[in-house]
Amino acid sequence: MANSTERSCSMLVFNDKPITAVEIREALEHGDAETKAAAMRKAITMLLAGEQLPQLFITIVRYVLPSEDHTVQKLLLLYLEAIEKTDPSGKVLPEMILICQNLRNNLQHPNEYIRGVTLRFLCRIKEEEILEPLVPSILANLEHRHSYVRRNAVLAINSLYKLPKGELLLVDAPELIERFLQQEQDLSAKRNAFHMLTSHAPERAVAFLFAHLDALPLWGDILQMAVLELIRKVCVAQPESKGKYIKIILALLQSSSTAVVYECAGTLVALSQAPTAVRAAANCYCQLLVSQSDNNVKLIVLDRLTELKDKHRDVMRDVLLDVLRALSAPNADIRRKTLDLALDLIDTRNIDEVVMVLKKEIVKTQSSSSDASDRGPEYRQMLVGAIHACAAKFPDVASSVVHLLMDFLGDSSTSAALDVVFFVREMCETHPALVPSVLERLRDNFATIRASRVCTCALWVLSEFSSTVEEVRAAIDTIAEGLGPLPLLPAPTADEGGDVGEPKDAARPAGAPAGTVGSKRPAVLADGTYASQAAVLEAPLPSAVGAAAAPNLRALLLGGDFFLGGVVAAALTKLVLRLRALGAPRAATNRAAAQAMLILASILRLGEWEGLPAPLDDDSRDRMVACLEVLARPSPETVKLWLDGCRKAFAALTEDKQSREAAEAAAESAKAVSQPDDLIDFSHLRARRGMSALEVEDAVSSDLARATGLAEAAEESAKRLNRVLQLTGFSDPVYAEAYVTVHQYDIVLDVTVLNRSSDTLQNLTLELATMGDLKLVERLQTHTLAPGASKVIRANIKVSSTETGVIFGNIVYEGGGVAERGVVVLADIHIDIMDYIAPASVADVAFRNMWAEFEWENKVAVNTSISDVRAFLDHIAASTNMRVLTPPRALEGDCGYLAANLYARSVFGEDALVNVSVEKTAEGKLAGYIRIRSKTQGIALSLGDKITLKQRGDS
Missing domain, CATH: 3.30.310.10 (TATA-Binding Protein)
Structure with missing residues (x-):
């Protein structure tokens, strides 16, 4: 915790080798230039650590001031910056006069480096008594031959002019800098001079800008950035003159510097709500989005575009295709943010173009060269989700994308394949006309599905939406092909420890020639045990022998996935019942029922085999047994439940989802709906009086902003009052309250401190500490408060993670009738995770x-x-x-x-x-x-x- 003797500093230096003042004095008195430089470094380190070394000042004046070494002179200036220059009453110490002559000599030194660093040093001096005798030398450096000296001289004049008595010390500084700006050729010096005029004499800066408006595109980027700063400042003070400055910004949009273009776009949006200006800013952002290779720049630009989207949705819809060009970036975060932005902007006018772009991108992901990294499946999943959202929002495009997406049912990414099959299921419910073609495509691609959850959903779609006899038979055949020949595993023979009474060819799979069973070979199971395998089944079984050539349903069942077995049983039962309901021939129905019961019996028999990785669970067994009972003895109530109940439940679920999405969309669009008594301002009917089209648009948008901005301002003021926290009591000598502003990565505390005593409080310091992933950025300055005076102290705190943090501390001061120092403990500030x-x-x-x-x-x-x-x-x-x-x-x-x-x-x-x-x-x-x-x-x-x-x- 800082104490009352510590002051604000521009840097903190760690010192692991402490040294005494006597050793430093000896090094300064008897050492060479290198030794003196090392001693000065030690002295500065001790000063920055809070040590006071008043005994060294005279030694430094005698032995360091006369040195000609540049390093020693630079360290001398750092030392002079760090030492205390005033007494407790605020008066300059008498010994400070000793350094004024040295500073004057440095300002007249023949070496430009000495002059330059001395001028930079003077920028950090706030005592007028030290600076007053140096004014003539500072002004003389404006005509130095080297640009390094001239640009630092302008900085020194700017800093001096900011002081309370600066206007008395430099009466004609604005005129002097204006003449300097007219003659100067160095870009940095011109930027510094223009910045000073912007701060202290903006009318002169405006006059210079309009006098050299034709040469503005040829100015360097740093000077163009200074022009933008001037425009922002002038437009805030004079809103009625925004039109002519916006035209200047539009001219700067053609700058070759990307930093200038980015600032121009931000300035345009901040100054004007006119559609032309916003469209120009959006085009600039889109250009930066494509031209810049840095991922951080792309993410920042996407954030700016998202902000534009919230207020200017119609303008952003016009540049949506340009935004989608950012999908070419390989970074997943950029792609995700681009897709999120695009999905918020699609409407009936651009949906076809957006879907076409997404279809091209998803086709690119199929080629092996499109994504060399492992990000391909993740990007494909994002595209599938985006197309799904487009089809759900605009059903007319569903027919053009559903067949394309079905090629990804067998995708290696289970998440992407699940998104596709869920999309197919929803489309079958909401678009009955697509059902026949979707079912045909699903049957064709069913063999490529290797994920269990995708298989379960696909089986449900096949069993629920197959509505004709041909579709039902084709669905049953598809499931049978997925299972392969029965039985699912060879039955043990007498040679392998089975029952002696079993026939020798019991191990032969259905449909295999009788003579192909005798040849066997050992196989290693998943648990490390051995088993024999018939030659006809030499094609590897996925879980049993570790290969992937078996049909998909068979492979998953051999892996112990008996939940899928229950889904297969339910699908076959539903298909057989629907076949009977459709009036198929009795022989065909019985044949289908017998085939389904044989498959269920084979799955149950497989569940009893001890070599499987996972045994058959009771729930799946009960489900398959129930399906067997329904197939054997169906009742009208059971048939109605199987054929109608499931479909009604899914229809209700889909309807509920659509109603919730519609309600959310309506609530979102209701924010932008105008009131019935709002004023309609027609720009074509507005009196132009020599105004350009852009100025008319800006005037119209300004009127609307003034008309609607009062409510927003009142709401913002109410929010601000709600975030004011009282830190001390009303009876404390110092009253303090804080306004907490939480940004994304930092917290700003504006602490208002009020002296309630009748004495002057000196060295008043706000001492803060944090708990959690919070970090205080800087040490706060000390202040002097007169009786009844107040001061706003700003503290910046960095946030590194989402975690509840606590800020605590106290206020330390001297005076107020207290012998030593007073301390007021502050209330804790809890930073809420919300x-x-x-x-x-x-x-x-x-x-x-x-x-x-x-x-x-x-x-x-x-x-x-x-x-x-x-x-x-x-x-x-x-x-x-x-x-x-x-x-x-x-x-x-x-x-x-x-x-x-x-x-x-x-x-x-x-x-x-x-x-x-x-x-x-x-x-x-x-x-x-x-x-x-x-x-x-x-x-x-x-x-x-x-x-x-x-x-x-x-x-």
Whole structure:
């Protein structure tokens, strides 16, 4: 913690070898230039560490001031910057006069380096008594032959003119700098001079700008940036003159410097809401997005485009195809952000072009050369999700993309394949006309599916939407081909320890020639044991012998996936029942039923084999046995349940999803809807009076901004008052309150300090410390407060992760009738994790993958006064700022039990997953657990603490 003797400094230096003042004095008195430089470094290090070395000053004046070594002179200036130059009353120490002559000599030194560093040193001197005798020498350096001296002389004059008495010391400084600017040729010197005129005499800077407007494109980038700064400052002070300055900005958009172009675009958007100006800024951002190779630049530009999208959606729709060119970047974050931006901008006018671009991109991912890294499947999954969103939002494009996407059912990325099959399932429900072609394509591609979850969904689609006899028979044949020849494994013979009474060719698969069974060979199973295999089955069985040439369903079943076996049984049962309902011939129906029962019996027989990696579970066995009973003795009620109930449930689920998406879209669009009594300003009917089209557009947009901006300003003022925290009591000698501004990666504290005593408080310091992943950027300056005076002290704190942090500290001061120093302890400032996380959506597959992958979990027991499970879930979602992913229809009912998933994403891109499992006990209270998972420990612990504090419902 800093003490009252410490002051603000521009750098901190670590000193691991302490040295005494006596040793430094001896080195300065008897050493050479190198020894003196080392001693000066030690002295400066001790000063910056808070040590006071008043006994060294005279020694340095005697032995260091006369030195001609450049290093020693530079270190001397650093020393003079670090030492205390005033007494406690604020007067300059008498010994400081000794250095004025040396500074004057340096300003007249024949070497330009000595002059330049001395002028830079004077920029950091705030004492007028030291600077006043040096003014003539500073002004003389404006005519030095070297540009290094001239540019630093301008900086020194600018710093001197900022002082309270600067205008008295340099009465004609603006005129002098204006003449200097007219004659100067060095770009840096001109930039410094123009910056000074912008700060102190903007009217002179404006006059210079318009006098040399034709040469503006030829100016260097740093001077053009200074022009933009001038324009921003003038337009804030004189809003009515924005039109002519916007034309200057439009001219600067043609600059060869990308930094100037970026600043021009930002300035345009800040100054004008005219469609022409916004369109020009959007085009600049799109150009930077494509031309820049730095990924960080691309991400920043995409953020600017996203900000434009929120206020100027129509303009951004016109440049949407240019934004999509950023998909050529190999970075996944850039691609994801580009797709998110594009999906928010699609409408009926550009949907066809956007889908065409996405189709081209997804075709590119099929080539091996398109993505040499392992990012190909991830990018393909993003494209599939984007096309799915487009088709769901605009059903007319579904027919043009569904067949293309079905080629990726067998994709190596399970997530991408799942997105495709879910999309196919939804399209079959919402677009009945596409069902025949989709089913045909699904049957053709079914053999390529190797993921279990994709197979289960595809089987459901085949069994549910096959509505003709031909489609049902083709679906049954497809499932049979996926299983391969029966039985699924060879039966043991007498030679292998089986029953002696079994026939010798019992091991022959169905359809295999009788003479092909006798040849056997050993095979190593997954558990390391040996088994024999018939020669006809020499084509490897996936899980049994570790190869991948077997049909997909067979391979998954041999791997122990008997949940898939239950799905196969349900699909076959549904297909056979539908075949009977469609009036197929009795012989064909019986043949299909017998084939289905044989397949189910084979799967059950496979589940009894001890060589499988996973045994047959009871749930899957019960499901397959139930299917056998339905096939053997179907009843009208059972048939209706199988053929109608499942379809109705899925239709209700789809309808609920569409209604929720429509409600969200309506709520989003309602924000931009105008009120019925809003003024309509027609730019064509507006009196021009010599104004250009751009100036007319800007005037119209300014009128609208003034008309609608009052409510926004009032709302912003209310938010600001809500974020003011009282840090001290009203009876304390010093009253303090803080306004906390939370940005993405930093926190700004504006602390207002008020002297409530009748004495002058000196060396008043705000001392802060942090707990958590917070870091104070700088040490704060000391201040002197008169009675009743106030001061706003700003502190910057960096944030490195999403974690609840605490800022604490005190105010230290001297005076106020206290013998030594007074201390006022401040109230703690708690930085809430809710400031960093926001509700977000994620696919169910991605949620499950993250839940399995994340290693940090925090388990919180339910302890609440709320008695309703749904009300408790709503309370948790509201208090944690998270989104409920579980559909509302799935949460309906009054069974006294509820399980739901919640999701949020932080500004750092971190994911927060929450699962709520709660039930109502017999006593009427709620019991259960809330599980939080995240990739980092901080967010899991902080979110758990937040839930613990807020879950009771009485706070």
